[in-house]
Amino acid sequence: MSKYTIEVSNLVKRYGNFEAVKGISFNVNKGEIFGFLGPNGAGKTTTVHILTTIIDKTSGDAYVCGYDVSKQKEKVRENIGIVFQDPSLDDRLTGYENLDFHAMIYGINKEYRRKRIKEALEMVELEDKADTLVMYYSGGMKRRLEIARGLLNQPEVLFLDEPTVGLDVQTRRHILDYIKALRDRYKMTIFLTTHYIEEADYLCDRIAIIDHGKIIALDTPENLKKSIGGDTLSLTLKHKSDIKIILNALSRLDVIEDVKVENNSIYLILKDASSNIVDIMNIAYNKNVAIEKVEIRRPSLEDVFIHYTGRSIREEEGSNLDRIRMRLRAGMR
Amino acid sequence: MNREFAAIYVLWLRALKRFIRSPSQIIGSVAMPLLFLIFLGLGFSNVKFPGLPSNLDYIDFLVPGILGMSMLFAATTAGISLLWDRQFGFLKEVMVAPVSRLSIMLGRTLGGVTTAFIQSIMLIIFSILIGFKIISVLGLIASFIFMLLIGLIFVSLGLIIASVMSDIQGFGLILNLLIFPLFFLSGALYPLNVLPKYVRYIVYLNPLTYGIDGIRGALINFSIFGETNDFIILLIVAAASLSIGAHAFSKAKIV
Numbered sequence: 104m105s106k107y108t109i110e111v112s113n114l115v116k117r118y119g120n121f122e123a124v125k126g127i128s129f130n131v132n133k134g135e136i137f138g139f140l141g142p143n144g145a146g147k148t149t150t151v152h153i154l155t156t157i158i159d160k161t162s163g164d165a166y167v168c169g170y171d172v173s174k175q176k177e178k179v180r181e182n183i184g185i186v187f188q189d190p191s192l193d194d195r196l197t198g199y200e201n202l203d204f205h206a207m208i209y210g211i212n213k214e215y216r217r218k219r220i221k222e223a224l225e226m227v228e229l230e231d232k233a234d235t236l237v238m239y240y241s242g243g244m245k246r247r248l249e250i251a252r253g254l255l256n257q258p259e260v261l262f263l264d265e266p267t268v269g270l271d272v273q274t275r276r277h278i279l280d281y282i283k284a285l286r287d288r289y290k291m292t293i294f295l296t297t298h299y300i301e302e303a304d305y306l307c308d309r310i311a312i313i314d315h316g317k318i319i320a321l322d323t324p325e326n327l328k329k330s331i332g333g334d335t336l337s338l339t340l341k342h343k344s345d346i347k348i349i350l351n352a353l354s355r356l357d358v359i360e361d362v363k364v365e366n367n368s369i370y371l372i373l374k375d376a377s378s379n380i381v382d383i384m385n386i387a388y389n390k391n392v393a394i395e396k397v398e399i400r401r402p403s404l405e406d407v408f409i410h411y412t413g414r415s416i417r418e419e420e421g422s423n424l425d426r427i428r429m430r431l432r433a434g435m436r
Numbered sequence: 437m438n439r440e441f442a443a444i445y446v447l448w449l450r451a452l453k454r455f456i457r458s459p460s461q462i463i464g465s466v467a468m469p470l471l472f473l474i475f476l477g478l479g480f481s482n483v484k485f486p487g488l489p490s491n492l493d494y495i496d497f498l499v500p501g502i503l504g505m506s507m508l509f510a511a512t513t514a515g516i517s518l519l520w521d522r523q524f525g526f527l528k529e530v531m532v533a534p535v536s537r538l539s540i541m542l543g544r545t546l547g548g549v550t551t552a553f554i555q556s557i558m559l560i561i562f563s564i565l566i567g568f569k570i571i572s573v574l575g576l577i578a579s580f581i582f583m584l585l586i587g588l589i590f591v592s593l594g595l596i597i598a599s600v601m602s603d604i605q606g607f608g609l610i611l612n613l614l615i616f617p618l619f620f621l622s623g624a625l626y627p628l629n630v631l632p633k634y635v636r637y638i639v640y641l642n643p644l645t646y647g648i649d650g651i652r653g654a655l656i657n658f659s660i661f662g663e664t665n666d667f668i669i670l671l672i673v674a675a676a677s678l679s680i681g682a683h684a685f686s687k688a689k690i691v
C-alpha cells in the first residue's frame with residue numbers, strides 16, 4: 104500500500120488533439136490540505152474528475168487511498184466526497200431532500216442523518232430554506248447547499264472544486280474555517296482547486312501551481328514565496344536630493360540584492376527585510392537622511408504566480424467569469 | 437440500511453416526488469393516450485373489424501391498447517429525464533456515489549415504471565367513466581402485471597438510447613421515430629389479422645404486441661397468443677433489456 108493518500112504520476116488527459124492535462128505528477132499526504140491553484144482552463148477540474156472517477160484518464164497512473172482510479176472505481180468512490188464546480192443539485196427537490204437523499208445513498212442511518220443535516224444546514228445558514236424547492240434558491244444559496252451536502256458524509260478524501268466561487272467574503276471565510284476544522288477533527292485529506300490566491304494561501308498546507316495542463320511549482324506557500332527571492336523594503340525620503348547619499352551609504356551592505364528608484368522612493372530587494380531594517384535605518388540616521396515612510400512587503404502568492412507564469416492570475420477576468428457562472432446557476436431550473 | 441437498496445429507493449422516491457410536483461408533466465403525458473382513446477373510441481365505435489367477437493365493443497378492444505401506449509411512452513420520459521440530469525449536473529452526484537451502476541439503473545427504471553403506471557391507472561379510471569367494462573378484479577390485477585412488464589422493457593429501452601446519446605433534440609427525434617411504429621404495429625388499435633402477412637412478422641417481433649395481448653386477455657378475455665405465453669415472452673425480453681440497460685448505463689458519459 105502506498106503511503107500517500109493521493110498518488111499521481113504522468114497523468115495525461117487528451118480531448119481529441121488537445122491535451123488538457125499534460126503528464127502531471129504529485130502526491131498528497133494523509134490529513135493534508137492540498138491546493139491546485141491555476142487560471143481558467145488550467146486543467147484543475149479535469150484532474151479532479153479523473154481522480155473522482157467521473158471521466159477516464161488517457162494515460163498515466165492515479166491512485167486514491169491506494170485504489171486505481173480507473174480499475175477500482177467503486178473502491179475509490181467509497182472513500183471520497185466531492186463538491187463539484189458545476190451545478191449538481193436536483194432543483195425540483197427541497198434543500199432538505201437533496202441532503203437527505205445524499206445521506207441515505209451514503210448509508211448514514213436515520214438518527215445521525217437528521218443531526219448531520221441540521222448541522223450542515225446551520226453551517227451554511229440555510230436552515231430557514233430547508234423546505235424550499237432548490238429551483239427557488241439564489242446562485243449563492245445553491246452553492247452553499249452543495250457544500251453542505253459534500254460535507255455530510257465524512258469521507259477519507261474530500262475534493263472541493265472551486266468551492267467558494269461567487270460567495271460573499273463572510274460566507275467564504277466561514278466555510279474555509281469549517282473545512283480546516285474538518286481536517287483537524289477527522290484527519291480528512293482535502294484536495295482543493297481554486298483561482299483565489301488568498302484562499303489557497305489561507306487554507307493549504309501545500310500548493311501546486313498549474314497552468315496549461317502542467318504543474319509549474321509545488322511546495323508549501325512559505326517556500327513558494329521564498330523561492331522567488333526576497334522581500335521588498337521601500338523607503339520614502341523627505342528630500343529627493345538625499346537619494347544619492349543613501350544609495351552610496353547602502354552600497355556596502357551586501358544583503359541587498361537589488362535596488363530600484365522611483366521619484367523619492369527606494370525599493371530594496373533583500374532576503375530577510377525584518378532583520379536588516381535596523382542596520383538600514385541606522386545608516387540613514389548617521390547620514391542625516393530624513394525618512395518619511397518605511398514599508399516591508401513580503402512576496403505574495405500572486406508574485407509567485409507571476410514569477411512562474413509571466414502573467415497575473417487575472418482576478419478581474421476570473422471574477423467576471425464567476426459572475427456569469429453564478430447567473431447561469433441561478434437561472435437554471 | 438444497505439447502500440444499494442437505499443440508492444434504488446432514493447432514486448425511485450425522487451422520480452415520484454418530481455412527478456407529483458409537476459402537474460403539467462402529468463397532464464401532458466396522460467393527454468395523448470386520452471385523446472386517442474376518446475377520438476378513436478368515438479370514431480370507430482360502430483365499425484366492425486373482422487376477427488373480433490361480435491359481442492365485443494370497440495372501446496373494450498381499444499382500452500388495453502391505450503394502456504400499452506401509455507406504458508410505452510414511459511421510454512421517452514425516462515430517457516429525457518436521464519439527459520436532463522446530465523445537462524443539469526445531477527447525474528454527477530448520483531454516479532459518484534459508492535453504489536453499483538446496476539442499482540442506479542434499477543432505481544431509475546422503477547421510478548419511470550411507477551410514474552407511467554400511475555398514469556395508466558388514471559386512464560383506466562377515465563375509461564370506466566366512458567363505458568369500459570372490467571370483467572373481474574383478478575383480471576385487473578393480472579393486467580397490472582402486464583403493464584409493469586411493458587414499462588420495464590420500454591423504460592430500459594429509453595435509458596439505453598439516452599445512455600449513448602448526448603443531445604436532447606436528437607433523442608426526441610429518434611425516440612419518436614421508434615415509438616410510433618412500435619405503437620401502430622402492436623395490434624393496439626385494430627386486430628392483427630387485418631394486416632398483410634409480411635407486416636404481421638414485424639408485429640410479432642414487437643414486444644408491445646405481447647404486452648397488449650396480455651392486457652386484453654386479462655381485462656376482456658380476448659387474447660391471441662394466450663396470457664401465459666405473453667407473460668413468458670415479456671419476462672424474457674424484460675430481463676434482456678434490463679441487463680443491456682445496466683451495461684449501457686455503466687458506459688454512459690457522466691459529464
Ligand SMILES: Nc1ncnc2c1ncn2[C@@H]1O[C@H](COP(=O)(O)OP(=O)(O)OP(=O)(O)O)[C@@H](O)[C@H]1O
Pocket residue numbers: 118121123141142143144145146147148149150188298
Ligand atoms: N469535454 C471536453 N472536451 C474538450 N475539451 C475540454 C473538455 N473538458 C475540458 N476541456 C478543455 O480542457 C481544458 C481544461 O479544462 P478544465 O475544466 O480542467 O479547466 P479548469 O482549470 O477547471 O478551469 P476553470 O478555472 O475555468 O474551472 C480547457 O481548455 C477546456 O477547454
Ligand SMILES: [Mg+2]
Pocket residue numbers: 147148149188264265
Ligand atoms: Mg474548473
